[in-house]
Amino acid sequence: MLSRHLAAVLAIAAAIPAYAQSILPPVESGHQAPADAAATTTSDVALTPMSLDDALGIAAENNPLLRGARADANATQGTFMQAGARPNPEISFLQEGFGGPERTTTALLNQTVELGGKRRARLDVASYGREVALASLDGRGAALRSDVVAAFYGLLAAQRQLQVAQESADIAVRSAELAGKRSRAGKVSPVEATKARVAATGVQIELANARTRVSTAVEKLASVTGSPLVRGRSATGDIETVPAVAPLSQLLERLSDAPLSRVARAEMLRSNAAISVERAKRVPDITVSAGMKRVITGGIRDNQAVVGISIPLPLFDTNKGALLEAVHKAEKAGADFDSEKARLQLELTQAYASYESSTQAAQQLKADVLPAAREALDAMSRGYELGKFSFLDVLDAQRTFFQGQSQYVQALTDAHLAYADIGRLVGMPLRSDAHQTTNLP
Secondary structure, eight states, rough: OHHHHHHHHHHHHSHHHHHHHHHHHOTTTTTTOHHHHHHHHHHHHSSSSEEEEHOOOOOOHOHHHHHHHHHHHHHHHHHHHHHHHHHHHEEEEEOSSSSOOOEEEEEEEEEEEOOOSSSHHHHHHHHHHHHHHHHHHHHHHHHHHHHHHHHHHHHHHHHHHHHHHHHEEEEEEEEHHHEEEEEEETTHHHHHHHHHHHHHHHHHHHHHHHHHHHHHHHHHHHHTTGGGEEEEEOOOSSSEEOOOOOOOHHHHHHHGGGGGHHHHHHHHHHHHHHHHHHTTTTTTEEEEEEEEEEEEEEEEEEEEEEEEEEOOSSSOOOOHHHHHHHHHHHHHHHHHHHHHHHHHHHHHHHHHHHHHHHHHHHHHHHIHHHHHHHHHHHHHHHHTTTTOOOHHHHHHHHHHHHHHHHHHHHHHHHHHHHHHHHHHTTTTTTTTGOOOOOOOO
């Protein structure tokens, strides 16, 4: 069994040395960074830095969904204006007889007078509709902020993971060179040198994947902001500083004023106001007429004043069906409001729990796991140079350390994502908490 494994490893070693040498640049004494790392560093430095506030400003000006919500809110001004408009007067003209000695000409001005509070009910519906649009605009802004924060810290995390991958690649290159020297000196088996080259190749592949993830994160931020201005820029910020949030009890109290709650409440009130509109329609309007009638009989002209009033008789259409429909829609809106409150409470509780667990995990990783893993890696590396440990022990220590670093960055990312989700649900940018931060020890 051992001989078969050894044969397989030697076959790999024979197949990949040229490839490994092509992607692993030589390392000079003093542990200098490889050429690829230097190129990456130079490229990163050339990028224009972009803070979170910069990204939020770009999104506020360019995001199409926010512009659409703003236009929809502005449109409700016209809706409210039109709801308050009164019926236009009408002019009617009636001619009886043409060209004969007897003819009658009647001119009337007709004005419909709305009864039953129709205009007031329409204004109420339009007013609540405007509240829906304004709350939706606030909700769109809060959701946009959450998306930008999530995308920004996603890019910041991808950049941090790229640094971790670059550090891992540097260590892997040095380890591969050291194993090669020890193998040529006859101190270790050539199999260990092969394993070191294989490990270095795998790390280089992970480094390429990390660069791809950075590019993907940049594209996601460009999509969220709605602007290509973020391309060619690097995110700058302290991912290890997680913004603090208020206690869960205080956040739950804020939900009543959150945009999503306000939207549901305004929809419920608008549905109730619609009942008043349909009920008012059951009261018939009257039309008042006033005018002048000119009568010509045998060449004698006589002008007469004409007044009148017309009232429709609600015999067949009493608007009963529309009223019944409005009542049931109001019931549905009330149920939707209760459901929305329960949903928001659940999502906020879950987001808060995710925030706390991610923050605690990041603190534990930074305080306990990473220092111990770094110490173990340094000890294994020194011991391998002295011949006390095998290269498998060094590989295991390297893997443990860089997995811990990746978990640390992921925990920080999850904490920032949960913070952004809390801001979306509460409907505020949490500016009051901006000066308070959770600094990981």
